[in-house]
Amino acid sequence: MDGLFDPPVDPRAGAGGPTPGADGLTAAPKPTAPLAVRMRPQTLDEIVGQQHLLGDGSPLRRLISGVGAASVLLYGPPGTGKTTMASLIARATGGRFEALSALSAGVKEVRAVIDVARRRLIDGQQTVLFIDEVHRFSKTQQDALLDAVENRIVLLVAATTENPSFSVVAPLLSRSLVLQLRSLTDDDIREVLTRAVADPRGLDGQVEVTEAAYDHLVAVAGGDARRALTALEASADSATHVDLADVETAIDRAAVRYDRDGDQHYDVTSAFIKSIRGSDVDAAVHYLARMIAAGEDPRFIARRLMIHASEDIGMADPTALQTAVAAAQVVNLVGMPEAKLALTQATIHLATAPKSAGVVSAIGAALADVEAGKARAVPAHLRDSHYAGAKKLGNGVAYRYPHDHPDGVVPQQYPPDELVGVDYYEPTDHGLEREIGPRVARLRSIVRGAVTRRRSR
16 A cells, blocks of 8 residues: 555656646556556445435535535545545546645645645645545644645545544644545445456456355455455456355455354354353353454444443443443544454453343333332422522422531432332342442431331332
Protein backbone atom coordinates (compact mmCIF):
# COMPACT_ATOMS: atom_id res chain seq x y z
CA MET A 1 0.00 0.00 0.00
CA ASP A 2 3.06 2.27 0.15
CA GLY A 3 2.57 5.26 -2.11
CA LEU A 4 -1.08 4.52 -2.83
CA PHE A 5 -2.19 7.80 -1.30
CA ASP A 6 0.82 9.88 -2.29
CA PRO A 7 -0.06 12.76 -4.63
CA PRO A 8 1.04 12.08 -8.21
CA VAL A 9 4.04 13.95 -9.50
CA ASP A 10 3.34 16.72 -11.99
CA PRO A 11 6.35 17.89 -14.01
CA ARG A 12 5.00 21.44 -13.82
CA ALA A 13 5.43 21.46 -10.04
CA GLY A 14 8.63 22.80 -8.57
CA ALA A 15 10.98 20.66 -6.57
CA GLY A 16 9.55 19.93 -3.16
CA GLY A 17 6.30 21.70 -4.04
CA PRO A 18 2.76 20.36 -3.98
CA THR A 19 1.67 18.10 -6.77
CA PRO A 20 -1.58 18.67 -8.63
CA GLY A 21 -3.64 15.50 -8.72
CA ALA A 22 -4.48 15.12 -12.35
CA ASP A 23 -3.82 11.43 -11.94
CA GLY A 24 -3.93 9.21 -8.85
CA LEU A 25 -7.22 8.00 -7.44
CA THR A 26 -9.30 9.82 -10.04
CA ALA A 27 -7.55 8.20 -13.01
CA ALA A 28 -8.28 4.79 -14.49
CA PRO A 29 -6.11 2.16 -12.80
CA LYS A 30 -3.41 0.38 -14.76
CA PRO A 31 -3.96 -3.26 -15.83
CA THR A 32 -1.09 -4.25 -13.54
CA ALA A 33 -2.66 -2.61 -10.49
CA PRO A 34 -3.92 -4.87 -7.65
CA LEU A 35 -7.38 -6.34 -8.17
CA ALA A 36 -8.80 -4.23 -5.31
CA VAL A 37 -7.59 -1.06 -7.07
CA ARG A 38 -8.84 -2.13 -10.51
CA MET A 39 -12.28 -2.93 -9.10
CA ARG A 40 -12.69 0.35 -7.26
CA PRO A 41 -16.17 1.69 -8.25
CA GLN A 42 -16.04 4.31 -10.98
CA THR A 43 -19.65 5.46 -10.63
CA LEU A 44 -22.24 5.88 -7.89
CA ASP A 45 -24.18 2.86 -9.16
CA GLU A 46 -21.16 0.58 -8.68
CA ILE A 47 -20.96 1.24 -4.93
CA VAL A 48 -21.87 -1.81 -2.89
CA GLY A 49 -23.31 -1.28 0.59
CA GLN A 50 -23.59 1.99 2.56
CA GLN A 51 -27.16 2.46 1.43
CA HIS A 52 -27.91 4.21 4.72
CA LEU A 53 -25.71 7.06 3.44
CA LEU A 54 -26.75 6.99 -0.21
CA GLY A 55 -30.49 7.56 -0.06
CA ASP A 56 -32.14 10.03 -2.39
CA GLY A 57 -31.19 13.57 -1.43
CA SER A 58 -28.62 12.47 1.15
CA PRO A 59 -25.55 14.72 1.55
CA LEU A 60 -23.16 12.00 0.36
CA ARG A 61 -25.23 11.18 -2.73
CA ARG A 62 -25.39 14.88 -3.57
CA LEU A 63 -21.62 15.19 -3.24
CA ILE A 64 -20.90 12.12 -5.36
CA SER A 65 -23.45 13.32 -7.92
CA GLY A 66 -21.64 16.65 -8.18
CA VAL A 67 -24.36 18.65 -6.43
CA GLY A 68 -23.45 20.72 -3.38
CA ALA A 69 -20.14 21.15 -1.66
CA ALA A 70 -19.20 20.17 1.85
CA SER A 71 -16.17 18.77 3.60
CA VAL A 72 -16.69 15.27 4.95
CA LEU A 73 -15.11 12.94 7.48
CA LEU A 74 -15.63 9.32 6.43
CA TYR A 75 -15.42 7.07 9.45
CA GLY A 76 -15.58 3.29 9.29
CA PRO A 77 -13.74 -0.04 9.22
CA PRO A 78 -11.15 -0.84 6.54
CA GLY A 79 -12.40 -1.90 3.13
CA THR A 80 -15.80 -0.24 3.34
CA GLY A 81 -15.33 2.35 0.60
CA LYS A 82 -13.81 5.45 2.17
CA THR A 83 -11.16 5.88 -0.55
CA THR A 84 -13.75 5.12 -3.22
CA MET A 85 -16.05 7.84 -1.91
CA ALA A 86 -13.17 10.32 -1.99
CA SER A 87 -12.29 9.53 -5.60
CA LEU A 88 -15.93 9.77 -6.74
CA ILE A 89 -16.41 13.11 -4.98
CA ALA A 90 -13.27 14.45 -6.64
CA ARG A 91 -14.40 13.23 -10.04
CA ALA A 92 -17.90 14.68 -9.54
CA THR A 93 -16.68 18.15 -8.57
CA GLY A 94 -14.48 18.36 -11.65
CA GLY A 95 -11.79 19.90 -9.49
CA ARG A 96 -8.17 18.99 -8.94
CA PHE A 97 -7.45 16.11 -6.61
CA GLU A 98 -4.75 16.12 -3.96
CA ALA A 99 -4.03 13.18 -1.66
CA LEU A 100 -2.03 13.22 1.55
CA SER A 101 -1.36 10.42 3.98
CA ALA A 102 -1.18 11.29 7.65
CA LEU A 103 1.60 8.71 7.89
CA SER A 104 3.99 10.81 5.80
CA ALA A 105 2.69 14.38 5.48
CA GLY A 106 3.43 17.16 7.93
CA VAL A 107 2.23 20.73 8.44
CA LYS A 108 4.56 21.92 5.68
CA GLU A 109 2.96 19.62 3.11
CA VAL A 110 -0.55 20.58 4.22
CA ARG A 111 0.16 24.30 3.89
CA ALA A 112 1.81 23.79 0.50
CA VAL A 113 -1.32 22.07 -0.84
CA ILE A 114 -3.51 24.83 0.59
CA ASP A 115 -1.36 27.54 -1.07
CA VAL A 116 -1.75 25.86 -4.47
CA ALA A 117 -5.49 25.40 -3.87
CA ARG A 118 -5.85 29.09 -3.06
CA ARG A 119 -4.21 30.04 -6.37
CA ARG A 120 -6.43 27.61 -8.27
CA LEU A 121 -9.52 29.07 -6.66
CA ILE A 122 -8.69 32.44 -8.21
CA ASP A 123 -9.08 30.73 -11.59
CA GLY A 124 -12.35 29.18 -10.45
CA GLN A 125 -10.99 25.69 -9.92
CA GLN A 126 -11.86 23.74 -6.77
CA THR A 127 -9.34 21.46 -5.06
CA VAL A 128 -10.44 18.26 -3.35
CA LEU A 129 -7.99 17.28 -0.61
CA PHE A 130 -8.13 13.65 0.46
CA ILE A 131 -6.38 12.78 3.74
CA ASP A 132 -6.17 9.14 4.69
CA GLU A 133 -5.72 8.10 8.33
CA VAL A 134 -6.57 11.65 9.45
CA HIS A 135 -6.70 10.49 13.08
CA ARG A 136 -2.91 10.21 12.91
CA PHE A 137 -2.61 13.95 12.26
CA SER A 138 -1.51 15.91 15.30
CA LYS A 139 -3.64 18.76 16.65
CA THR A 140 -1.27 21.25 14.97
CA GLN A 141 -1.64 19.52 11.61
CA GLN A 142 -5.41 19.43 11.93
CA ASP A 143 -5.52 23.09 12.98
CA ALA A 144 -3.61 23.97 9.80
CA LEU A 145 -6.66 22.82 7.82
CA LEU A 146 -9.31 24.87 9.62
CA ASP A 147 -9.22 28.13 7.64
CA ALA A 148 -8.99 26.37 4.29
CA VAL A 149 -11.92 24.12 5.12
CA GLU A 150 -14.09 26.90 6.56
CA ASN A 151 -13.55 29.15 3.53
CA ARG A 152 -13.77 26.24 1.08
CA ILE A 153 -10.31 26.84 -0.26
CA VAL A 154 -10.22 23.05 -0.26
CA LEU A 155 -13.03 20.53 -0.17
CA LEU A 156 -11.74 18.15 2.49
CA VAL A 157 -12.48 14.45 2.32
CA ALA A 158 -10.83 12.78 5.31
CA ALA A 159 -10.88 9.08 6.09
CA THR A 160 -10.38 7.40 9.44
CA THR A 161 -10.95 4.00 10.99
CA GLU A 162 -11.26 5.56 14.45
CA ASN A 163 -14.16 7.43 16.00
CA PRO A 164 -13.51 11.07 14.97
CA SER A 165 -15.11 12.29 18.19
CA PHE A 166 -11.98 11.07 19.96
CA SER A 167 -9.33 11.62 17.29
CA VAL A 168 -10.29 14.77 15.36
CA VAL A 169 -10.23 18.26 16.87
CA ALA A 170 -13.64 19.77 17.59
CA PRO A 171 -13.27 22.80 15.23
CA LEU A 172 -12.59 20.48 12.29
CA LEU A 173 -15.49 18.24 13.28
CA SER A 174 -17.86 21.22 13.35
CA ARG A 175 -16.79 22.27 9.85
CA SER A 176 -17.38 18.84 8.31
CA LEU A 177 -20.09 16.28 7.77
CA VAL A 178 -19.27 13.15 9.76
CA LEU A 179 -20.49 10.05 7.93
CA GLN A 180 -20.09 6.59 9.42
CA LEU A 181 -19.59 3.73 6.98
CA ARG A 182 -20.57 0.22 8.04
CA SER A 183 -18.87 -3.11 7.49
CA LEU A 184 -20.17 -4.73 4.34
CA THR A 185 -22.61 -7.59 4.77
CA ASP A 186 -21.91 -11.10 3.53
CA ASP A 187 -24.20 -10.46 0.56
CA ASP A 188 -22.28 -7.25 -0.21
CA ILE A 189 -18.93 -9.06 -0.14
CA ARG A 190 -20.27 -11.85 -2.39
CA GLU A 191 -21.48 -9.25 -4.88
CA VAL A 192 -18.04 -7.59 -4.86
CA LEU A 193 -16.38 -10.95 -5.49
CA THR A 194 -18.68 -12.15 -8.26
CA ARG A 195 -18.40 -8.80 -9.99
CA ALA A 196 -14.60 -8.98 -9.83
CA VAL A 197 -14.63 -12.45 -11.37
CA ALA A 198 -16.80 -11.36 -14.31
CA ASP A 199 -15.75 -7.73 -14.89
CA PRO A 200 -13.19 -6.99 -17.66
CA ARG A 201 -11.36 -4.79 -15.13
CA GLY A 202 -11.04 -7.83 -12.88
CA LEU A 203 -10.65 -11.48 -13.84
CA ASP A 204 -12.77 -11.04 -16.98
CA GLY A 205 -14.57 -14.37 -16.61
CA GLN A 206 -11.36 -16.31 -17.06
CA VAL A 207 -11.58 -17.96 -13.64
CA GLU A 208 -14.27 -20.25 -12.24
CA VAL A 209 -14.85 -20.03 -8.48
CA THR A 210 -16.76 -22.72 -6.58
CA GLU A 211 -19.48 -21.90 -4.07
CA ALA A 212 -17.38 -23.32 -1.24
CA ALA A 213 -14.53 -21.02 -2.24
CA TYR A 214 -16.87 -18.03 -2.35
CA ASP A 215 -18.22 -18.95 1.09
CA HIS A 216 -14.75 -19.04 2.58
CA LEU A 217 -13.69 -15.80 0.90
CA VAL A 218 -16.78 -14.12 2.34
CA ALA A 219 -16.09 -15.58 5.80
CA VAL A 220 -12.47 -14.45 5.98
CA ALA A 221 -13.27 -10.98 4.60
CA GLY A 222 -14.96 -9.86 7.82
CA GLY A 223 -16.89 -7.16 5.95
CA ASP A 224 -13.72 -5.81 4.28
CA ALA A 225 -14.01 -5.66 0.48
CA ARG A 226 -10.30 -5.01 0.01
CA ARG A 227 -9.40 -8.09 2.05
CA ALA A 228 -11.85 -10.21 0.05
CA LEU A 229 -10.47 -9.05 -3.30
CA THR A 230 -6.89 -9.51 -2.18
CA ALA A 231 -7.65 -13.08 -1.11
CA LEU A 232 -9.46 -13.74 -4.40
CA GLU A 233 -6.54 -12.41 -6.43
CA ALA A 234 -4.07 -14.56 -4.51
CA SER A 235 -6.29 -17.62 -4.95
CA ALA A 236 -6.65 -17.09 -8.72
CA ASP A 237 -3.04 -16.13 -9.31
CA SER A 238 -2.15 -19.33 -11.17
CA ALA A 239 -5.45 -21.14 -11.56
CA THR A 240 -8.51 -21.04 -13.79
CA HIS A 241 -10.58 -23.06 -11.33
CA VAL A 242 -10.60 -21.90 -7.71
CA ASP A 243 -11.96 -24.23 -5.04
CA LEU A 244 -11.87 -24.18 -1.25
CA ALA A 245 -8.43 -25.76 -1.07
CA ASP A 246 -7.02 -23.08 -3.38
CA VAL A 247 -8.39 -20.33 -1.14
CA GLU A 248 -7.08 -22.03 2.01
CA THR A 249 -3.66 -22.43 0.47
CA ALA A 250 -3.57 -18.86 -0.81
CA ILE A 251 -4.43 -17.25 2.50
CA ASP A 252 -2.74 -19.89 4.69
CA ARG A 253 -5.84 -20.38 6.75
CA ALA A 254 -8.05 -23.40 7.34
CA ALA A 255 -11.74 -23.09 6.59
CA VAL A 256 -13.83 -22.97 9.74
CA ARG A 257 -17.11 -24.84 9.59
CA TYR A 258 -19.27 -21.99 10.72
CA ASP A 259 -22.30 -20.42 9.04
CA ARG A 260 -22.85 -16.90 10.33
CA ASP A 261 -26.52 -17.01 9.34
CA GLY A 262 -27.29 -20.67 10.09
CA ASP A 263 -27.39 -23.20 12.90
CA GLN A 264 -23.61 -23.13 13.43
CA HIS A 265 -23.81 -19.43 14.26
CA TYR A 266 -26.31 -20.02 17.03
CA ASP A 267 -24.71 -23.29 18.20
CA VAL A 268 -21.24 -21.81 18.54
CA THR A 269 -22.57 -18.64 20.20
CA SER A 270 -24.60 -20.74 22.63
CA ALA A 271 -21.59 -22.91 23.42
CA PHE A 272 -19.46 -19.79 23.92
CA ILE A 273 -21.82 -18.28 26.49
CA LYS A 274 -22.49 -21.58 28.27
CA SER A 275 -18.76 -22.26 28.52
CA ILE A 276 -18.26 -18.86 30.17
CA ARG A 277 -21.21 -19.48 32.48
CA GLY A 278 -19.79 -22.90 33.33
CA SER A 279 -16.36 -21.38 34.09
CA ASP A 280 -14.58 -23.47 31.42
CA VAL A 281 -12.11 -20.85 30.26
CA ASP A 282 -10.42 -23.09 27.69
CA ALA A 283 -13.66 -24.05 25.95
CA ALA A 284 -14.75 -20.39 25.98
CA VAL A 285 -11.51 -19.31 24.28
CA HIS A 286 -11.92 -22.12 21.73
CA TYR A 287 -15.39 -20.98 20.71
CA LEU A 288 -14.21 -17.38 20.64
CA ALA A 289 -11.44 -18.42 18.25
CA ARG A 290 -13.95 -20.18 16.00
CA MET A 291 -16.07 -17.05 15.78
CA ILE A 292 -13.08 -14.81 15.07
CA ALA A 293 -11.61 -17.17 12.47
CA ALA A 294 -14.96 -17.37 10.70
CA GLY A 295 -15.22 -13.60 10.41
CA GLU A 296 -17.97 -13.09 12.99
CA ASP A 297 -18.76 -9.42 13.58
CA PRO A 298 -16.61 -8.49 16.62
CA ARG A 299 -19.33 -6.09 17.75
CA PHE A 300 -21.67 -9.07 18.11
CA ILE A 301 -19.13 -10.87 20.29
CA ALA A 302 -18.62 -7.75 22.41
CA ARG A 303 -22.37 -7.36 22.89
CA ARG A 304 -22.67 -10.95 24.10
CA LEU A 305 -19.84 -10.42 26.58
CA MET A 306 -21.44 -7.26 27.99
CA ILE A 307 -24.78 -9.02 28.42
CA HIS A 308 -23.15 -12.03 30.06
CA ALA A 309 -21.19 -9.84 32.50
CA SER A 310 -24.44 -8.71 34.13
CA GLU A 311 -26.54 -11.79 33.43
CA ASP A 312 -24.29 -14.47 34.91
CA ILE A 313 -21.72 -12.59 37.01
CA GLY A 314 -23.25 -9.34 38.20
CA MET A 315 -22.23 -8.22 41.66
CA ALA A 316 -20.15 -11.33 42.30
CA ASP A 317 -17.48 -9.44 40.31
CA PRO A 318 -18.61 -5.93 39.31
CA THR A 319 -15.37 -5.40 37.36
CA ALA A 320 -16.47 -8.02 34.80
CA LEU A 321 -18.87 -5.55 33.21
CA GLN A 322 -16.14 -2.90 33.11
CA THR A 323 -13.85 -5.34 31.29
CA ALA A 324 -16.56 -6.29 28.80
CA VAL A 325 -17.42 -2.65 28.07
CA ALA A 326 -13.73 -1.83 27.67
CA ALA A 327 -13.40 -4.67 25.14
CA ALA A 328 -16.35 -3.25 23.19
CA GLN A 329 -14.64 0.13 23.15
CA VAL A 330 -11.46 -1.44 21.79
CA VAL A 331 -13.52 -3.08 19.04
CA ASN A 332 -15.00 0.32 18.19
CA LEU A 333 -11.83 2.42 18.45
CA VAL A 334 -9.16 -0.01 17.25
CA GLY A 335 -10.95 -2.68 15.25
CA MET A 336 -9.79 -6.08 14.12
CA PRO A 337 -7.47 -7.88 14.12
CA GLU A 338 -5.97 -6.19 17.20
CA ALA A 339 -9.30 -6.12 19.04
CA LYS A 340 -9.25 -9.93 19.28
CA LEU A 341 -6.85 -9.54 22.20
CA ALA A 342 -9.30 -7.41 24.18
CA LEU A 343 -12.13 -9.84 23.37
CA THR A 344 -9.95 -12.72 24.59
CA GLN A 345 -9.04 -10.86 27.78
CA ALA A 346 -12.71 -10.19 28.48
CA THR A 347 -13.62 -13.83 27.76
CA ILE A 348 -10.96 -15.09 30.17
CA HIS A 349 -12.03 -12.59 32.86
CA LEU A 350 -15.69 -13.58 32.59
CA ALA A 351 -15.03 -17.31 32.43
CA THR A 352 -12.84 -17.25 35.56
CA ALA A 353 -15.02 -14.81 37.51
CA PRO A 354 -17.37 -15.99 40.31
CA LYS A 355 -20.93 -16.38 39.03
CA SER A 356 -24.24 -14.99 40.26
CA ALA A 357 -27.69 -14.65 38.70
CA GLY A 358 -28.66 -12.10 41.34
CA VAL A 359 -28.99 -9.21 38.90
CA VAL A 360 -31.33 -11.17 36.60
CA SER A 361 -33.42 -12.43 39.53
CA ALA A 362 -33.70 -8.96 41.08
CA ILE A 363 -34.95 -7.15 37.99
CA GLY A 364 -37.14 -10.11 37.02
CA ALA A 365 -38.91 -10.13 40.37
CA ALA A 366 -39.30 -6.35 40.42
CA LEU A 367 -40.72 -6.27 36.88
CA ALA A 368 -43.13 -9.08 37.75
CA ASP A 369 -44.53 -6.99 40.62
CA VAL A 370 -44.82 -3.88 38.49
CA GLU A 371 -46.58 -5.79 35.72
CA ALA A 372 -48.91 -7.28 38.32
CA GLY A 373 -50.03 -3.77 39.25
CA LYS A 374 -47.96 -3.31 42.38
CA ALA A 375 -46.99 0.26 41.61
CA ARG A 376 -48.94 2.47 43.93
CA ALA A 377 -48.18 6.04 44.91
CA VAL A 378 -44.65 7.12 45.77
CA PRO A 379 -44.47 7.92 49.52
CA ALA A 380 -45.16 11.63 50.05
CA HIS A 381 -41.83 12.39 51.71
CA LEU A 382 -39.97 11.12 48.60
CA ARG A 383 -41.92 13.18 46.06
CA ASP A 384 -40.46 16.18 44.24
CA SER A 385 -40.67 19.31 46.37
CA HIS A 386 -38.88 21.80 44.12
CA TYR A 387 -41.93 23.57 42.71
CA ALA A 388 -44.30 26.14 44.16
CA GLY A 389 -47.04 24.61 46.28
CA ALA A 390 -45.29 21.25 46.69
CA LYS A 391 -44.98 21.62 50.45
CA LYS A 392 -48.70 22.37 50.76
CA LEU A 393 -49.36 18.99 49.15
CA GLY A 394 -47.09 17.32 51.65
CA ASN A 395 -44.38 16.58 49.09
CA GLY A 396 -40.95 16.24 50.64
CA VAL A 397 -42.22 16.86 54.14
CA ALA A 398 -40.47 14.73 56.77
CA TYR A 399 -37.87 13.51 54.28
CA ARG A 400 -34.69 12.55 56.14
CA TYR A 401 -31.46 13.47 54.33
CA PRO A 402 -29.10 10.47 54.75
CA HIS A 403 -25.95 12.60 54.64
CA ASP A 404 -27.02 14.36 57.82
CA HIS A 405 -26.46 11.08 59.67
CA PRO A 406 -22.88 10.05 60.55
CA ASP A 407 -23.33 6.63 58.89
CA GLY A 408 -25.08 8.01 55.82
CA VAL A 409 -28.07 5.68 56.34
CA VAL A 410 -31.34 6.47 58.15
CA PRO A 411 -34.56 4.57 58.89
CA GLN A 412 -37.03 5.66 56.22
CA GLN A 413 -39.68 4.15 53.95
CA TYR A 414 -38.66 4.12 50.27
CA PRO A 415 -40.97 1.67 48.43
CA PRO A 416 -44.74 2.07 48.08
CA ASP A 417 -46.74 0.77 51.05
CA GLU A 418 -47.58 -2.58 49.46
CA LEU A 419 -43.90 -3.41 48.82
CA VAL A 420 -42.42 -2.58 52.21
CA GLY A 421 -40.22 -5.48 53.28
CA VAL A 422 -40.06 -7.16 49.87
CA ASP A 423 -36.57 -8.41 48.98
CA TYR A 424 -35.70 -8.46 45.28
CA TYR A 425 -31.93 -8.78 45.40
CA GLU A 426 -30.66 -12.01 46.96
CA PRO A 427 -26.83 -12.03 47.10
CA THR A 428 -25.09 -15.38 46.79
CA ASP A 429 -21.99 -16.42 48.72
CA HIS A 430 -19.88 -16.28 45.53
CA GLY A 431 -17.10 -13.76 45.01
CA LEU A 432 -17.75 -10.22 46.19
CA GLU A 433 -21.37 -11.08 46.99
CA ARG A 434 -20.03 -13.00 49.98
CA GLU A 435 -19.18 -9.57 51.41
CA ILE A 436 -22.18 -7.76 49.94
CA GLY A 437 -24.71 -10.18 51.46
CA PRO A 438 -24.18 -9.23 55.12
CA ARG A 439 -23.98 -5.57 54.15
CA VAL A 440 -27.32 -5.73 52.32
CA ALA A 441 -28.91 -7.40 55.33
CA ARG A 442 -27.57 -4.72 57.66
CA LEU A 443 -28.71 -1.89 55.36
CA ARG A 444 -32.20 -3.37 55.13
CA SER A 445 -32.34 -3.63 58.90
CA ILE A 446 -31.42 0.04 59.36
CA VAL A 447 -33.56 1.45 56.54
CA ARG A 448 -36.64 -0.58 57.42
CA GLY A 449 -36.33 0.00 61.17
CA ALA A 450 -35.29 -2.07 64.15
CA VAL A 451 -37.61 -4.91 63.15
CA THR A 452 -37.20 -6.20 59.59
CA ARG A 453 -40.44 -7.30 58.01
CA ARG A 454 -39.61 -9.62 55.13
CA ARG A 455 -42.51 -10.52 52.88
CA SER A 456 -42.39 -13.54 50.66
CA ARG A 457 -43.30 -13.02 47.09
